[in-house]
Amino acid sequence: MISAVENIQPNRTSAPTRGGAIRIDDVVKIYDPEGAAVLAVDHCSLDIAAGEICMIVGPSGCGKTTLLNAIAGFHDITSGSIHMDGEMLCGPGKPMAEPGSDRIVVFQNGALFPWRTNLENVIFGPVMQGTLSKAEAIDKARGMMADAGLNDVEYNYPGEISSGVRRRVEIVRALMNDPKVLLFDEPYRALDSLTKSVMHEALLEIYYRNPVTIFFITHDLEEALFVGHRVVIMTTRPCKPKKVLDVDIPHPRDYGVLTSKRFRELMEETVDAVHEEALKAFDRGEKEG
């Protein structure tokens, strides 16, 4: 299933690199500072190495997405800074990052354009940016879709295919732009657990071919441990890292990992921390979101 790829390093120091190291430094985000003043992110610092899969786990509504939106350039931050490969994305004097094709978001509910066929969706980035001609983009897209086993659905509209396949098309659409970072906003939340397990393997397979930095938000601990090099457990709102865990299970991984002894140990190690935060969020009656 998963092709053996040389040189996949589980640790984050020596990952294959085309850039994409993210440094989150003391970021604070307050919504509506003059009014309700909701503190969403509280002095959060986090270093993500180039090519690392960093899983962010926390209860629903804890402010993880706020962090992701700040990196993507959808929201400003109140203080602190975010750098990518030493360049400031946002920080003092520039509260909001510019959205760009070096950091692409895969959305919670999926954002394939329903009025374009899957192939037209996949070529969107390069054609809009003018980096490839339409014909070149189609060639490249066909190749990438074939690699991901998606050439059957090229001419279907997103509304005609299953949500699992839609997510894969969306990831391919992102990878067409050779991004440095992929930002996942709980993309598999709506999928059933069987589909999820397939999706995780598919995601890893894609990653082994395109080792980009992955910032992956989830509230599913199993997902986090299975996919990630590192799992960061966040406190409930305001959001900051509570526990950081290196997942020392070697890549490439497949679904067998889930039943391994080490996996269960790691699960035991983290489940309390997650549960504690979930309980806090529950008691406060946080809205899901």
Added chain:
Amino acid sequence: MSNVKGFQEYAEEARLNEELVTLLKESMPFHVISDRLLERIAAIARRVSYDPGEVIYHGGEPSDDIFIVVSGRIEHALVQGVASSTPIRTMERGDVFGWAALLKDRPGRLAKTTSLSASEVLRVDAHKLVEILDTDPTTADTVMSRFATMITKDFAVSEDRAQVAPQRKGSRVAARGGGNGGGGGQQTISGISLTMFRFAQWLRSPRPYLMFIGFSILIGFWFFAVEVWKLPRFREMPGLTEVWREWLSTDPIYGLSIYVPEYYTHIWVSIRRVLIAFALATGLGVPLGLFLGWSLKFKEYVFPVFETLRPIPVLAWVPLSILMFTGLETPVIFLTFLASFYATALNTMLGVQSIDESYSRAAYCLGANHRQVFRHIVIPGAMPFIFTGLQISIGVAWFSLVAAEMVSGQYGLGYVINTSYTMVRYPTIVIGMVTLGIIGYATSAMVRLMGDHLMQWRVRELALGEQS
């Protein structure tokens, strides 16, 4: 075979049947069908084995079965003259071929199929298959549109691939992009057969009969109330037989029937006014709505003015429009335009606002600039609402047209109705009304068809319902 079967035979049969259902579930487009129907399909399927090199069918042979591969490999070579990107392909377990049998006019086989290895296929009689599907119209519709998609795909791809070839750079992306891509004759065949299939389905469903009953009640009530029971306030009204006779008369008493050229002049004048007004309303209303939805600042300038003008009824504009415009034609067109314009602009604005924020965010992520987001996200994203607006717009256009024609104008159906009243030609009033109803229905059906044509993606999505 004896009619009495042992338990073991039953068990064996059940097992085989189950196996077939499993196989069908793996194959496009059978996987959307419920287990209950699949069992019935499995029951009519015949398992046939072929030796290596054996030909299953030749091109041009009559087609009555469709095939699903159980095991082995089948070569599927399209006959000459049928264009496709992959004229020769290999079919494996779960692949479906021979769908020519499902087309309405059952053309001969379009390919030659040869068994490459010892293989086994399921043959399903297409006629019986359709009969089974017919028992569940919703599923049938889904399956047939999937088939149409598959067929279209096979052939539309070819044209597109040809276009992608380096010597023809800069051509269209996908043949089906935007829904109007030409897939050549084959696409038309599948399109037509799908339409025919839907029409046949419609005839078999209770809907046409309910519609017929609905009309009968209306017309029956008219007939009885006026001519049979002679109800108090209905006595003065023109009756069904009177109107009918007048409408079809070569020598109408009141001067208007289908044999009088003037009748068509009135119709044409009204249609022309509505079309001009509708075109203006669309040409101005859609851009205005797009900008209202797109730019918050623009909306703050314009929307309050818009909302103040909108509730003013068309009739209240009559005096001013006569003062503003010269001649008889322009005031009428202006009045017809007005309400349509509001409906189009408002719905377009709502359409833009309804677009999921993720789409524009995703587009910015993918490197699009503002102008590109407007062109590639906002406009297509608002399309479903725009067409809802246009449907309303064409309806209110007729509504205001008649109001305007009653006030001024020299021709037109509204003018006919109004003058017939003052000149006491009662049957002619009803002729004018019925004509309006029919033409109004036809124009709004045309708008709907245009919308379906431009939004293939939506048609397909709706055809598949909630099942994906």
